[in-house]
Amino acid sequence: MRRVMDAWDDHLHDPHLPAKLPALLERAGFGVTHVEVIPIVNAALHAHCFSHGILGMIASYVPGHRGVSADEARAWAAELRELGARGEYFFSINRYAFGAVKR
Numbered sequence: 282m283r284r285v286m287d288a289w290d291d292h293l294h295d296p297h298l299p300a301k302l303p304a305l306l307e308r309a310g311f312g313v314t315h316v317e318v319i320p321i322v323n324a325a326l327h328a329h330c331f332s333h334g335i336l337g338m339i340a341s342y343v344p345g346h347r348g349v350s351a352d353e354a355r356a357w358a359a360e361l362r363e364l365g366a367r368g369e370y371f372f373s374i375n376r377y378a379f380g381a382v383k384r
């Protein structure tokens with residue numbers, strides 16, 4: 282899991298941007314008015330949940346990144362599907378929204 286998630290970080294410009302963004306906005310002349318977290322939680326894996334859709338994107342992207350092979354990516358996705366079938370699946374991610382105004 283850790284290797285696949287680290288490889289998935291390669292699709293981001295900066296995986297730590299939410300922590301840095303308020304200071305970057307301030308330095309660029311903006312005042313941050315609010316920060317909001319938008320969580321997504323899937324306690325089960327099914328065709329209509331967020332993580333079901335992103336699972337295929339991750340498995341397709343990570344081969345060739347940070348040493349992850351196509352076989353490893355397929356095995357990772359298969360393990361998550363097996364966890365889902367056994368009722369042992371859990372997914373959680375936070376998204377962030379920043380409000381700012383030009384000073």
